[in-house]
Amino acid sequence: MRDGAYRIRCLILLRLDAGATPASIAEQLQVARSTISRVRSRFLAEGLAGLRDHRAHNGQRKVSAAHRRRLEQLLDASPRDFGWAPGFGAGDQLSGHARHPTAPNRAPAQRRDNFPHMPKVPQTRRELEQQLDEHVAFLKDSAEAYDSGKTHEAKRLAASMRVLLHDTPNSHSLLGQLGKKTIAILDTAGEIDPENLLPESLLTMLWSGDLSNYLPKLDELHDHRSFVPFEQWWKATVIDDRCGNVLSHKDLVLIMANQDGGAHVDPGVDSKYHRISRQFAMKLTAHHMETGASDFVRLVERASVRQIAHELLKTLDPSYGCNNRLSTSFAHDYVEINFTVPAPPKIIETDPCPCGSGRSFKECHGTL
Numbered sequence: 001m002r003d004g005a006y007r008i009r010c011l012i013l014l015r016l017d018a019g020a021t022p023a024s025i026a027e028q029l030q031v032a033r034s035t036i037s038r039v040r041s042r043f044l045a046e047g048l049a050g051l052r053d054h055r056a057h058n059g060q061r062k063v064s065a066a067h068r069r070r071l072e073q074l075l076d077a078s079p080r081d082f083g084w085a086p087g088f089g090a091g092d093q094l095s096g097h098a099r100h101p102t103a104p105n106r107a108p109a110q111r112r113d114n115f116p117h118m119p120k121v122p123q124t125r126r127e128l129e130q131q132l133d134e135h136v137a138f139l140k141d142s143a144e145a146y147d148s149g150k151t152h153e154a155k156r157l158a159a160s161m162r163v164l165l166h167d168t169p170n171s172h173s174l175l176g177q178l179g180k181k182t183i184a185i186l187d188t189a190g191e192i193d194p195e196n197l198l199p200e201s202l203l204t205m206l207w208s209g210d211l212s213n214y215l216p217k218l219d220e221l222h223d224h225r226s227f228v229p230f231e232q233w234w235k236a237t238v239i240d241d242r243c244g245n246v247l248s249h250k251d252l253v254l255i256m257a258n259q260d261g262g263a264h265v266d267p268g269v270d271s272k273y274h275r276i277s278r279q280f281a282m283k284l285t286a287h288h289m290e291t292g293a294s295d296f297v298r299l300v301e302r303a304s305v306r307q308i309a310h311e312l313l314k315t316l317d318p319s320y321g322c323n324n325r326l327s328t329s330f331a332h333d334y335v336e337i338n339f340t341v342p343a344p345p346k347i348i349e350t351d352p353c354p355c356g357s358g359r360s361f362k363e364c365h366g367t368l
Helices: 004-017 022-029 033-051 065-076 090-099 112-117 125-147 151-165 230-235 249-258 271-277 300-316
Strands: 185-187 204-206 214-216 226-228 237-240 246-248 284-288 294-296 335-339
Touching: 004 022, 004 033, 022 033, 125 151, 125 300, 151 249, 151 300, 185 230, 185 300, 204 300, 214 300, 230 249, 237 249, 237 300, 246 249, 246 271, 249 271, 249 300, 271 300
Parallel strands: none
Antiparallel strands: 185 226, 204 214, 237 246, 284 294, 284 335
8 A cells, every 4th residue: 555644544444443542543653633533534424535635625746757757766876977976965965856856966066065075186296296395395484483482383393294294094195195205214313212211302402591491403413313214203202201101203293283283273182292291291300500590391392393394304305404503502501400200109018019029018028
């Protein structure tokens, strides 16, 4: 029985004949009680003919035969058959054609609300090379500004390096598109020393003036310099505060770009990055001998990103180079550098021994 309304009316009559109450029928069939009363009245007056729709009193049919055929064609087709690019809502297309079956197909270019899904024209090799030249220029300009004292330029450096280096399932790095991520990258960091118990920042050096800031090494120090594969360089740890907070080249660039203002400001930032950049997890203080003032040495994350940009620039343009001019930095002050290490927590005799033996401290190292 293809007429759903006719079927419902028949079920109403059958259940009335079986002795069901109008209230129970209304609940079971999800219809109004007035519908049950109207169906009974029409059946008593007209018989089975009264259960049919009275189309003569209801105007022209809403769905014509041509409309039905058009709807069936749409259901059997796909959005691409109507000029829609993948990603556009098939429901919008279907409903639009169903309402206006004779209307021309809408071209994707008219869908401004879904701009990211517009058909894309591939960039030529020449255009990509121009993009690379521009981003190298961005890096050089921001690096020069950083070196003049505008340390916030580290955020712009991070944003450009993300464009050049970072691949995701939905986006491709510029160097990757140009086939240049296979080149070896300059590494000035080296490796974390597992025997060193003090915090390590491999891309920076210590400098203390009025602001007590870390300084990028740039071309000043030559204690380590080699060229390594990209993945090794990208994932290598360059900051370790010896308290479980470690950051790599990749961590510094992406967190600063995606969370800390380079290209986006997140409501929160990575906890390890936060501890190192905001809570002075490196535990390094500088004491000015002449003034007697002490302060934490700051901006290790920005100085590290500046040095990462230096490594990348030296890789892409071997003629690039700059120095920190340390003689002028140290000309005005003499400082003493100290590590502020928190006192170890007091161990209660009944606590498990820190050595991991499983015995209580009193029965293990507490007896020494």
